[in-house]
Amino acid sequence: MGNAVFLLVAIAVSILGSLIIWYRQRRPKTFMSSIEEFQREMKALGRDPGRDSPRWHSSRARRLASRQPHDGERH
Structure with missing residues (x-):
């Protein structure tokens, strides 16, 4: 009888x-x-309204900006 009660309680839970x-x-x-x-x-x-561009675009823009010549330099 004890096993049947345990089984019924387990099923109910x-x-x-x-x-x-x-x-x-x-x-x-x-x-x-x-x-x-x-x-x-x-x-x-x-997108978040505060962010101008997607994250991948801003990292690409930084890489391109680092390649551009500075003032007084030529290509």
């Missing part, structure tokens, strides 16, 4: 844990939730 995880991970089904999710993704993909 497993089901309860599964329900909690499912409830926390489920997607909202409202109309506005899909729009808000899209806006979050677009914001995550967008």
Whole structure:
């Protein structure tokens, strides 16, 4: 009898844990939730407004600037 009770308790805890995880991970089904999710993704993909150019461009620009002749030098 003790083994059966232990098995039932383990199954109950497993089901309860599964329900909690499912409830926390489920997607909202409202109309506005899909729009808000899209806006979050677009914001995550967008550039920062304070940054003028992408990071790779600024490093390339620095390399090119270091190759350019300084005042008084010729090509």
